[in-house]
Amino acid sequence: MNFPTSITYWSHFVTIAMFALGLLGFLLRRNAIVVLMCIELMLNAVNLFLIETSMRTNTPDGIILVVFVVTVAAAEVAVGLGIILNLYRLKGTVNLDHFKSLQG
Amino acid sequence: MKPVIDYFLIPVMPVAAFIVTGLVLIALQCLNSAKLKPLIKLVALTGPVFAIGATWFLFKNAPLEYSRLQPGGHQAWLNEFIQSYLLDSTTLIWYWAIGALSFLSFVFIETYFKDKEELPEVMILLQFVSAAMMLLVSANSLLMVFMALELMSLPIYVLVGIEPNRHHGAEASLKYFLFGSFATVLLLFSIALIYSCTGSLHFNQISSFLLAPTGGNNPSGLMALTASALFIISVGFKLGLAPFHMWLPDAYEGASTPITGFMGSAVKLAAFGMAVRLWWGMLAPLSTHWISILGPLAVVTMFVGNLGALKQRNLKRLLAYSSISHAGYLILGLISISKTGSQLNTQNLFYYLVVYGFMFLGALGLISLIERSSGGTDISNIEGLGFSHPLLGLCLTLFVLSAAGIPPTAGFLGKYFLFSDAVRNGHTNLVIWAVLSSTVGIYYYLRVIIAVYMTESAGRSSLVIRDRSMVMVVLACALCMIFFAMFPHRLGI
Numbered sequence: 001m002n003f004p005t006s007i008t009y010w011s012h013f014v015t016i017a018m019f020a021l022g023l024l025g026f027l028l029r030r031n032a033i034v035v036l037m038c039i040e041l042m043l044n045a046v047n048l049f050l051i052e053t054s055m056r057t058n059t060p061d062g063i064i065l066v067v068f069v070v071t072v073a074a075a076e077v078a079v080g081l082g083i084i085l086n087l088y089r090l091k092g093t094v095n096l097d098h099f100k101s102l103q104g
Numbered sequence: 105m106k107p108v109i110d111y112f113l114i115p116v117m118p119v120a121a122f123i124v125t126g127l128v129l130i131a132l133q134c135l136n137s138a139k140l141k142p143l144i145k146l147v148a149l150t151g152p153v154f155a156i157g158a159t160w161f162l163f164k165n166a167p168l169e170y171s172r173l174q175p176g177g178h179q180a181w182l183n184e185f186i187q188s189y190l191l192d193s194t195t196l197i198w199y200w201a202i203g204a205l206s207f208l209s210f211v212f213i214e215t216y217f218k219d220k221e222e223l224p225e226v227m228i229l230l231q232f233v234s235a236a237m238m239l240l241v242s243a244n245s246l247l248m249v250f251m252a253l254e255l256m257s258l259p260i261y262v263l264v265g266i267e268p269n270r271h272h273g274a275e276a277s278l279k280y281f282l283f284g285s286f287a288t289v290l291l292l293f294s295i296a297l298i299y300s301c302t303g304s305l306h307f308n309q310i311s312s313f314l315l316a317p318t319g320g321n322n323p324s325g326l327m328a329l330t331a332s333a334l335f336i337i338s339v340g341f342k343l344g345l346a347p348f349h350m351w352l353p354d355a356y357e358g359a360s361t362p363i364t365g366f367m368g369s370a371v372k373l374a375a376f377g378m379a380v381r382l383w384w385g386m387l388a389p390l391s392t393h394w395i396s397i398l399g400p401l402a403v404v405t406m407f408v409g410n411l412g413a414l415k416q417r418n419l420k421r422l423l424a425y426s427s428i429s430h431a432g433y434l435i436l437g438l439i440s441i442s443k444t445g446s447q448l449n450t451q452n453l454f455y456y457l458v459v460y461g462f463m464f465l466g467a468l469g470l471i472s473l474i475e476r477s478s479g480g481t482d483i484s485n486i487e488g489l490g491f492s493h494p495l496l497g498l499c500l501t502l503f504v505l506s507a508a509g510i511p512p513t514a515g516f517l518g519k520y521f522l523f524s525d526a527v528r529n530g531h532t533n534l535v536i537w538a539v540l541s542s543t544v545g546i547y548y549y550l551r552v553i554i555a556v557y558m559t560e561s562a563g564r565s566s567l568v569i570r571d572r573s574m575v576m577v578v579l580a581c582a583l584c585m586i587f588f589a590m591f592p593h594r595l596g597i
Contacts, residue, residue, distance in 0.1 A: 042289045057303040102354040
């Protein structure tokens, strides 16, 4: 296997950094659209990891999966923005702290 | 080289029935004519009917149809697909249940939405959800799991918030969406980890890699353990296990009542089918590791569900918490699945899931009837139901007793099978906790029965039942429950 280890090292570094940033944003940010963007950031971090693994192990499965993930992520953004827009029409805000009518 | 249109399409017929119906419905909806509405209602029901028919056909010609899915002799891309799709006697039985539960839910949902303009969209989305559920229980590769899970979840996020005038609905769908897509990201991350240490996405290759003597101990084995921990979190989100259950009561309460019924019965069944495939089909070599986490998680889930339900006044929320506690019992059944040869003994888990599915759907059908005539789902809305509508009161009693696990009902048999399985597999201490938590549960189930039979119904007997087909669904669910209680082995394999 002559796949350069420096690529593995750096792509893992970028993957972990992106995933951690996305996770932090998901947990800390209160704006629904930013939270949605953080989910996309995490998905793309995993995509990067899949591509790197696919090249390292010399199997096509990972890259195939990435194509599907990108498609699904697009659909997910469409659905998510639709839901957020619907809620904005009803309540006039996209701040997650204001959505507390379901409790208990 | 065989032609592209291969006979491999025959085993996928049940899934194709739903997909084709969905596409036909989209075409009809595009014509945008008010006259077509009755046609849409009719066509929407052909999806589950054809799926059940196709399953019956596969059942009759079982060995031939299974052999069509053997890899080899097909084109390369077909081989790839065939390897990620599993069809055997167990899967077919799950198909029956998904078809039957979908059919009943579709009738129920159609009745609820018949005067509303969202009807076509709801029915289109439901077809794809049902197709994804069938793909999910027969998934044999991680790619299929991911795609099917997303095809199932995305329409449900929309369905939860589809009624524009339901304030809680929009909020519930946002919560469900955020938690659900976070779970998806975690699932994808664990898929990537598994792929990174085994170099494959197919269950057979992954489990044979993990079975190798060094599989559990070398650095990549550690990666596999991390991945299986992440699987527990992400699938736990989807199943509603205890520390990850926050979205579940909100989503179940906020969704339109029949959609809740669908989510709690058919979708739950499919999610557990996926969990069986993931843990016993792929991660079986690591079973000691994940059983040691899932066991305590099951106990926590039962108690969180049962204790959370104690103070609920809203029937939908009460049933949502009860559904969390049932997920705990089901996980107990999941970890005590045993193997004879290469065949998994999932009958007991399946029996419980089906009984629970019909119970939940029937109960939600009743709640929906009450909601439509009295405008609320509070426990005070069912006061005196046993006197004003004896038959419906009896049905509700049957569902509630079954959920509590009181002896002559099917719910008791299901619990009995699950717990005896668990004891046989050495999880006695978990079973003791499970029995204790179901005693807690009896309190709030009995509260429902007290409201039905022992409360003065001052002015509440004016309950008008308008939807005959909803009553039919409730009665069908009750009859199925009686049937399962009398002939439990008709559901065995």
